[in-house]
Amino acid sequence: MAAPELEHLIKLLSKLPTLGPRSARRAVLSLLAQKEKQFVPLVDAMKQVLDTVQTCPVCGNLDTSSPCTICQDLNRQKTQICVVRDVADLWAIERSGVYRGYYHVLGGLLSALDGIGPDELQIEPLFQKATHQPDTEIIMALPATVEGQTTAHYLLDRLENLPCTVSTLSRGVPVGGELDYLDDGTLQMAFKARRKI
């Protein structure tokens, strides 16, 4: 219906997560309605990110500097490496401000269904870090899903004979969580892992 250039842009935009054809159309119309204020700055920002942002060769984070700002930060806890699925999870932990060590991004989770084995993930570099930096605590901050737990178990097995300790995030009732609305799995886990107060 619209010009091929417009249809092409709408099609590309609608492939982004959380966007569909209708919201992509609305986004394009909104951009065209404010060319100077919205469209030009967005295209400039995209070009800038495309040209400057790269994957950190040490941890897998995305940043303009290489190694990334976190890996270059000497004030962080040298003996902690937090293992995360992807950069989104790394950013979530950084936003919370609870952790001041380094990271290791796996780039996904083991999944037999999706055909993702250890070779598809950044697993070997983690073993190398654990080998060459003795007494490191490796903190598994992986999702509490089947894939997340499979991956954690696999890593735990392989890390057992290396000179490091391995820990994992606690499971239980989330803050503000109503017991009545919790799933059985979480309740069961919270009971099992209960502690004296």
Add this chain to the structure above:
Amino acid sequence: MAAPELEHLIKLLSKLPTLGPRSARRAVLSLLAQKEKQFVPLVDAMKQVLDTVQTCPVCGNLDTSSPCTICQDLNRQKTQICVVRDVADLWAIERSGVYRGYYHVLGGLLSALDGIGPDELQIEPLFQKATHQPDTEIIMALPATVEGQTTAHYLLDRLENLPCTVSTLSRGVPVGGELDYLDDGTLQMAFKARRKI
């Protein structure tokens, strides 16, 4: 948390309709994960649209040619002008394929609350078309909202003495509509506008 370039892009993206900070973050990470396949083509498509798409001076549609493809199409019904709120509504009517006349995009609706009066909309050009092209049917395809109906009434008042006929889309039960789920206003309108079969 992330590089300033990334934060800037996420902030700009999250201003688009239907996107928020979380979905903007996911979109940026998805783009960076597929730079060559997704990111580069998207930036190219955006630049292309930014450089070539403009508002049609005749009807207000967005297109790469000026006047737009619809206004240049001599096979359309010359005596019909469909008045729509914005380009999204124009595209919706074109997608349906039910209408083969020309358009007039108002660029919004009269709204006392938002301070939008007749001068903020493309209303004068419509009167000029109605004056200079006698026997034109002006079809109001405006939303069935308070603002839409206010705008339609205002236009009807002003078009009364011009050499044109004015019509409006019918109101009633939508196709597939369960009476039990319809609002009272629609039911009332459907009863009022009932017709012999």
